[in-house]
Amino acid sequence: MQWDLNSEKPVYLQLVEQIQAGIISGKYRPGDKLPSVREMAAQAMVNPNTMQRAMSELERDGLVYANRTAGRFITSDEELIRQLKKRYITRIISEFLEKMEQLGLNHDEIVSLIDEVSENKGV
């Protein structure tokens, strides 16, 4: 997992978001076992307490669950992952739309520009 922790947001939130993104993209699969907090902290180069806090947040949302003896796992609840994906994508699109509106574009212009750009990129 590549970590990118350069924004000005609290570090634990950046970790939560990136693990969520990993779950959505399938990098973490339902039921996968996660490495220990300390290992993940060393990998992301963050404080273990911060990684612990990120895990607690994810556990609170049910995306990750802890098994007392076996460690921590990604949820197997695919419905929950679907909801997360919906929320995550909605947020990114809302942020994008807000920026486009600040630039003075209306809905139709945005849609046609999206088509144009993705055509050029061959998407």
Place this chain on the structure above:
Amino acid sequence: MSAILECRSLTKKFGSVTALNNINLTLERGKIVGLLGPNGSGKTTLIKLINGLLVPTSGTLYVAGMAPGVESKKIVSYLPERTYLPDWLKVSQAIEFFRDFYEDFDPNKAYDMLRRLNLDPDRRLKTLSKGTKEKIQLILVMSRNADLYCLDEPIGGVDPAARDYILNTIISNYNDNATIIISTHLISDIENILDEAIFIKDGNLYLHSSVDDIREKEGKSIDSLFREVFRC
């Protein structure tokens, strides 16, 4: 659990110069704390007071409830700004030196870290580069099972890749009962591994806060806030 460090009205003067002014500071166990401030702000003075190398002009300082002295030094592992190991020592002899000196020193841990760095224990210190010597010194200091680690500028003289190695060494070697104080002005490099930040400005305690609280409240990284507070 009791505080690992407690300073009350701590003041240190050198003649007419006040290096630290009326510092009140309590540090809990299990934290990585950044001691941040520009050159000459008093960071090293505080670390030397913790290690009993300087004596307060007024006020008090306790390490795990003890005044600095023989007993406190048993639980404080100190990385000074400059290396004090003689050049002619072999790495393995430096390890023996630490084993003799500190009951809590774990030579296996030190050799293990040397192996990961591909460092030959038979090399003499004078044949090593400045950066490698700094890494060895850090390995020795982090191989103690101390309660308080005081690292004075541990990443100053090494390249970015070695910096990552050093930060990794710090993250993976401390235990929940121990606290690590890292003094530096290279904030962006270390801020992600910190629990708490202390800003020292002209000998005064300017701020002591959890790092994520600062980011939440100010909407800024510690590096950005530092640049703002200490703008020249």
